[in-house]
Amino acid sequence: MSTANPLPATFLRGGTSKGIFLKRSDLPEDPSEWTPIFQGIMGSPDPQYRRQLNGMGGGVSSLSKICVVGPPSSPERAAEVDVEYTFVQVGIEDGTLDLSGNCGNLSSMIGVFALDEELCSPRKVKADSGVATVRSFNTNTSKIIDTTFPVSLSGGKHVAVLDAPQVEMAGVPGKASRIVLQFVNPSGARTGKLLPTGSPVDVLECGLDGAAPSLIPASLVDATNPTVFVSSDDLAEALGLQDRGISSADYSLLDVERLLESIRQAGAKRMGLDPSAKAQPKIAVLSEPAEDATDADIIIYAFSMGVLHKAVPMTVGLCLGVATGVQGTIAHGIVSKARARLGAIPSDMVRIRHPGGVVAVGAEFAEDGTVLNAQVLRTGRRLMKGVVWW
Numbered sequence: 241m242s243t244a245n246p247l248p249a250t251f252l253r254g255g256t257s258k259g260i261f262l263k264r265s266d267l268p269e270d271p272s273e274w275t276p277i278f279q280g281i282m283g284s285p286d287p288q289y290r291r292q293l294n295g296m297g298g299g300v301s302s303l304s305k306i307c308v309v310g311p312p313s314s315p316e317r318a319a320e321v322d323v324e325y326t327f328v329q330v331g332i333e334d335g336t337l338d339l340s341g342n343c344g345n346l347s348s349m350i351g352v353f354a355l356d357e358e359l360c361s362p363r364k365v366k367a368d369s370g371v372a373t374v375r376s377f378n379t380n381t382s383k384i385i386d387t388t389f390p391v392s393l394s395g396g397k398h399v400a401v402l403d404a405p406q407v408e409m410a411g412v413p414g415k416a417s418r419i420v421l422q423f424v425n426p427s428g429a430r431t432g433k434l435l436p437t438g439s440p441v442d443v444l445e446c447g448l449d450g451a452a453p454s455l456i457p458a459s460l461v462d463a464t465n466p467t468v469f470v471s472s473d474d475l476a477e478a479l480g481l482q483d484r485g486i487s488s489a490d491y492s493l494l495d496v497e498r499l500l501e502s503i504r505q506a507g508a509k510r511m512g513l514d515p516s517a518k519a520q521p522k523i524a525v526l527s528e529p530a531e532d533a534t535d536a537d538i539i540i541y542a543f544s545m546g547v548l549h550k551a552v553p554m555t556v557g558l559c560l561g562v563a564t565g566v567q568g569t570i571a572h573g574i575v576s577k578a579r580a581r582l583g584a585i586p587s588d589m590v591r592i593r594h595p596g597g598v599v600a601v602g603a604e605f606a607e608d609g610t611v612l613n614a615q616v617l618r619t620g621r622r623l624m625k626g627v628v629w630w
Contacts, residue, residue: 243268243277246627250353255345255618256411256551256596257302260628261353264310264326271326275337278306278330280630285335292332296628301544302553304330307346311359317377321384322360324377325350329519332545338519341430341465342380344554348421348618350376351387352400356622362391362398372398381429381465388420402621409619410597411551416619423558423614426463430520434611436462436511440568444510446502447478448495454478456503459569460511463562463603464614465555466521468507471570472541475499475525488595491525491541491548500525501546518545522556528574529593534582536593537575538564551596558614561601564590566609 283295312318351374362372405415427434505515563571
């Protein structure tokens, strides 16, 4: 079967990301044949300008994403979920398709797209509150994800309502409908373990070319997506900036980016992951809020594909929410100290300040420490439906 050009497509915002949503049935059966199609759609590779002006991409990782959605691929899976999807991160400079992880922001719109395209019906509908839940299976991480959102009946079918003025989220203007994104049993998305090394903190040897290596403590956590967490104090010491500390402007400096990439690759090796894969694991720098700050429990600067994220990748935020509940991790230590200073009561919801604002994420643990779920509130919007040339 030849692939249509142009190809039926929908352009959606989910959280602080935007992406192209495609039906699985419109693509070649073999994912290895997706490369030229997805490169053409996004305008990659673009090593010289990094703007993807020849496609739908926007020159940053949060705008170079594709979701491929279809019905469950087997009767056994159909008994568990309503729909399944594969997330693809398209490299801006090299056009590489990375299927090693998932996107939390775009995951929030899988259920909406599935209903729009009549790929499934909602698993649950609460008539009293007018919300529906669609359960999806993410093929990248082999994890189940629920999205719950307002619906209305049109022609006997449930249609997602996205423009109810219910909630607002950092990084997006105005209010929109509340979408509850819940990752079921999120631990071990790539490695099979919440703590891939079995330790809440590992010491990594890394450094810049030509410089003596540094030993940097890091928490290697795998929940929703694997992430390497380091503290800003330890990073400042490795850079020789312990006297003044790390400022927000420092995160865009070339030496800082290079050192963080060295730490990320060292963490990837320790987690048993491919250090050359740019999308996974992610890396994030954590710090305690200022003494007079009362709106957040922890501060994060996260990097995606080697570049400082303008907000926080949602899977990283969810992973951080889980990490704060694991004793001994860097995140747990920072949040415990911040809450003790404020005299705050421990809560399942963690308030994370990122460059774009504050987001609250939650994680539920069983008595034995197993992570039952991780969740966050998102909003989304339909932007375009039609065809896209590749």
